[in-house]
Every structure is written in structure tokens, then in C-alpha cells.
Amino acid sequence: MDIEELPGVGATIAEKLREAGYASVEAIAAASSGEMMDIGLGESTAQKIIDAARTNLKMGFESGLDVLAKREQIGKLTTGSQELDNLFGGGIETQAITELFGKFGSGKTQIAHQLSITAQLPKEKGGLDAGAVYIDTENTFRPDRIQQMSKALELDPEEALSNIQVARAYNSDHQMLLAEKAAELMDEKKIGLVVVDSLTAHFRAEYTGRGTLANRQQKLNRHMHLLQRRLADLHNAAVIVTNQVMSRPDIMFGDPTSPIGGHVVGHHSTFRVYLRKGKATKRVAKLIDSPSMPDAECVFDISTDGVRDG
Numbered sequence: 001m002d003i004e005e006l007p008g009v010g011a012t013i014a015e016k017l018r019e020a021g022y023a024s025v026e027a028i029a030a031a032s033s034g035e036m037m038d039i040g041l042g043e044s045t046a047q048k049i050i051d052a053a054r055t056n057l058k059m060g061f062e063s064g065l066d067v068l069a070k071r072e073q074i075g076k077l078t079t080g081s082q083e084l085d086n087l088f089g090g091g092i093e094t095q096a097i098t099e100l101f102g103k104f105g106s107g108k109t110q111i112a113h114q115l116s117i118t119a120q121l122p123k124e125k126g127g128l129d130a131g132a133v134y135i136d137t138e139n140t141f142r143p144d145r146i147q148q149m150s151k152a153l154e155l156d157p158e159e160a161l162s163n164i165q166v167a168r169a170y171n172s173d174h175q176m177l178l179a180e181k182a183a184e185l186m187d188e189k190k191i192g193l194v195v196v197d198s199l200t201a202h203f204r205a206e207y208t209g210r211g212t213l214a215n216r217q218q219k220l221n222r223h224m225h226l227l228q229r230r231l232a233d234l235h236n237a238a239v240i241v242t243n244q245v246m247s248r249p250d251i252m253f254g255d256p257t258s259p260i261g262g263h264v265v266g267h268h269s270t271f272r273v274y275l276r277k278g279k280a281t282k283r284v285a286k287l288i289d290s291p292s293m294p295d296a297e298c299v300f301d302i303s304t305d306g307v308r309d310g
């Protein structure tokens with residue numbers, strides 16, 4: 001069904017919706033009226049269109065069996081390290097956001113690179129048999145590293161690179177727009193993984209000073225909402241976001257670091273992993289507050305081949 005067939009959607013509104021990335025009835029049904037109002041629709045129009053889309057898709061309650069069927073679709077993506085996979089109960093899950101947080105050099109970007117390649121592997125090898133989208137906010141995507149890691153998995157390096165769609169985000173607005181563009185891309189192409197590396201760097205740089213925190217959190221909230229519903233849920237994709245932690249010298253006991261974005265990012269992440277440096281190329285990963293898995297730790301290694309057991 002075309003979005004024009006929804007009551008209340010004429011050519012002008014259809015164009016607005018498409019421009020903002022709401023190209024399908026599913027995408028509209030998954031939106032909030034606030035999101036629709038952000039693209040210039042009036043409140044009652046927004047609500048009417050969303051309701052129509054939801055009715056059309058019979059959204060709302062679903063039976064426990066439907067929930068089960070959806071959960072059975074959850075894919076598990078290997079990190080390259082069995083130990084690290086075990087932490088997540090067998091790999092990074094689709095239909096979920098996994099947050100990697102840690103200080104600089106703790107391995108966030110390396111894991112993101114590795115997953116962009118393993119996503120392409122067939123399912124029996126721990127992959128998702130799909131491509132990846134990489135939203136790069138810090139200009140740290142390295143094609144040569146992708147080539148190196150794919151050779152180690154006996155994949156054709158050129159092909160591996162061609163299956164990763166990379167976009168550089170220049171500011172937080174651009175980053176949010178790219179997430180919407182990713183949703184459109186996923187309507188056309190089989191994408192199993194979306195990386196946002198770093199989720200928070202632009203937000204942190206742009207929203208400084210007093211009085212801006214609430215705005216930042218609200219925007220971050222909207223961004224994560226979209227990542228969960230339009231990317232992870234609708235397309236059965238794994239979403240990886242990275243978050244650098246700040247040192248918190250005011251905290252005297254325990255680990256003096258805390259992820260930025262605080263509870264907003266935490267609330268939206270199904271899995272949160274704290275990464276820290278070990279000896280040389282060893283890294284320690286700790287799963288935090290997982291709904292289904294015990295809080296556990298493991299050691300892994302960042303080798304020339306990529307992420308491996310420690």
C-alpha cells in the first residue's frame with residue numbers, strides 16, 4: 001500500500017513524509033505524533049495519519065504468539081570472539097540497541113569495524129547474511145582496516161567494503177537525518193547492522209553550557225527512538241552505538257567514569273557493555289544491567305586479524 005492511500009495524505013503531505021524518511025505505511029505507523037509535528041504537520045493531522053497507518057497494519061495489541069514469532073526472528077551476530085559472544089548469550093542481538101561505552105582506545109571502533117564484516121557472513125558462521133550501514137561521526141572509519149579484517153575471515157576485501165554503506169555525519173542534526181536515510185536504504189537493501197560511531201560526540205560538543213542539557217537529552221531520546229523502532233525493530237537489524245565516557249574526578253570510589261547521555265542512552269539500550277583496556281592488546285568487556293543476562297565480564301583481544309578471544 002502506498003502512503004497516498006492513507007486518509008489525510010495528499011500529494012503535498014506524501015512528499016513531506018517521504019522527504020523525512022516516512023516512505024512506507026509501516027514507518028508512519030511506528031512514528032510518534034511529535035515526530036510528525038517536527039516535519040511540519042499539524043497535531044490533529046499527524047494523529048489522524050498515524051492512526052490510519054496503525055489501523056491499516058492492525059497495530060496495537062498483538063498476541064503472545066505474535067511476540068514469540070517476532071522474537072524467534074532475532075538474529076545473533078558474532079563479534080569474532082567467542083568469549084565476547086557468550087557475554088551476550090551467543091552474539092549481538094538484532095531487534096536491539098547495543099551500547100559500547102568506554103574511554104578512548106578501549107576498542108569501540110574496532111568492534112564496530114569487526115561487526116560490519118561479520119554481519120556479512122552466512123548465518124551458520126555467526127553472521128546475518130546482510131550488509132551494514134556505518135554512520136561515522138568522528139571520521140574514524142578505516143577501509144584498509146576493513147580489508148585487513150575481511151582477509152582474515154577469507155572474505156573478498158573489495159566485496160566486504162562494497163557491502164558497507166558509510167556516511168560521515170557532520171553534526172547532530174545531520175546524524176539524525178542519516179539515521180532516517182538509513183531506514184530508507186533498508187527498505188531497498190538487506191541491511192543487518194547499523195553502527196553509529198559515536199552516538200554522543202556531536203551532542204556533547206554542541207550542547208555545552210547550562211540550560212542546554214534538557215534539549216540535548218530530548219534530541220538524543222528522539223534519535224534513539226528512531227534507531228530502535230525504524231531500524232532495529234522494523235528491519236530486524238542489530239544497532240550498535242558507541243559512547244565515550246568522561247572522567248568524573250568528583251566520584252571518589254568505584255570507577256570514576258560515566259557514559260554521557262546518561263539515563264536516556266541507557267534507557268534505550270537493550271545491552272550496555274563497558275569496555276576497558278587490559279594488558280597490551282587485551283581488552284575487558286563488562287555487561288551492565290542486561291534484562292536477560294547476568295552482569296559478567298570477559299577478556300578479548302584486538303589483533304591484526306581483528307577482534308578475537310583474549
Ligand code: GTP
Pocket residue numbers: 102103104105106107108109110111145244281302303304305
Ligand atoms: P575513541 O573513539 O577514541 O573513544 O576510542 P575507541 O574505543 O573507539 O578505540 P579504538 O577501537 O579506535 O581503538 C582501540 C585499540 O585498537 C587501539 O588502541 C589500538 O591498540 C587498536 N587498533 C586500532 N587500529 C588497529 C589496527 O589497525 N590494527 C591493530 N592490530 N590494532 C588496532
Ligand code: MG
Pocket residue numbers: 108109110140197
Ligand atoms: Mg572510536
